[in-house]
Amino acid sequence: MIGWRPEFSAKDAVLEKDRCVFHGFFRMHELTITHATFKGDTLTVKREMFRRGSAVTVLLFDPIKETLVLIEQFRAGALQAPNGPWLLELVAGMIEEGETPEAVAERETLEESGLHVHHLQPIQGYLPSPGGMDEWIHLLYGFVDSSDAQGLHGLAEEGEDIRVHCLAVKDVFELMHQGRLDNAAILIAVQWLCINYQTVHQRGLECMQ
Structure with a gap:
């Protein structure tokens, strides 16, 4: 049995104030929060929070050709990154009101790669930077025909x-080992695929028959 579970839950934190301080391409809010502490009392803190919302990223795998379809694009936040601001990434997009993660994955795959994705399944949900951003990532994988x-x-x-790249799975694994995959979504997805490759590959062959 796993020996850890959180001592507190959302009910142990109270949002006292939520004030929008900037609303442009993105939104920044100033939050005042009172939360329980491990000492047994409460603490009130003020934090700036990047209101990002929920997003979907999807690992596109062609099990027949054993390739991954990835995209390359410029990212302003990576201007000072060691490998530069053009990143190799997964297809991704924001979830609009009323959309499911699967619907977003299908839409963004078509928009960003020109392909149709099939048999979508979840890998993991996660918070990329919870200290200053509320974004929740739905990380999925699906199967594609990478011919085009x-x-x-x-x-x-x-x-x-956006430029589309179709790379052999083994080459992407090598890029990971070289430290050249430098954003969270692609690192998590490729590490997951590396661990589960035989199972995922077999499922993909069965699904794409």
């Missing part, structure tokens, strides 16, 4: 400039 995985994609009205 090429070219430039993205929506011009959203400022997207």
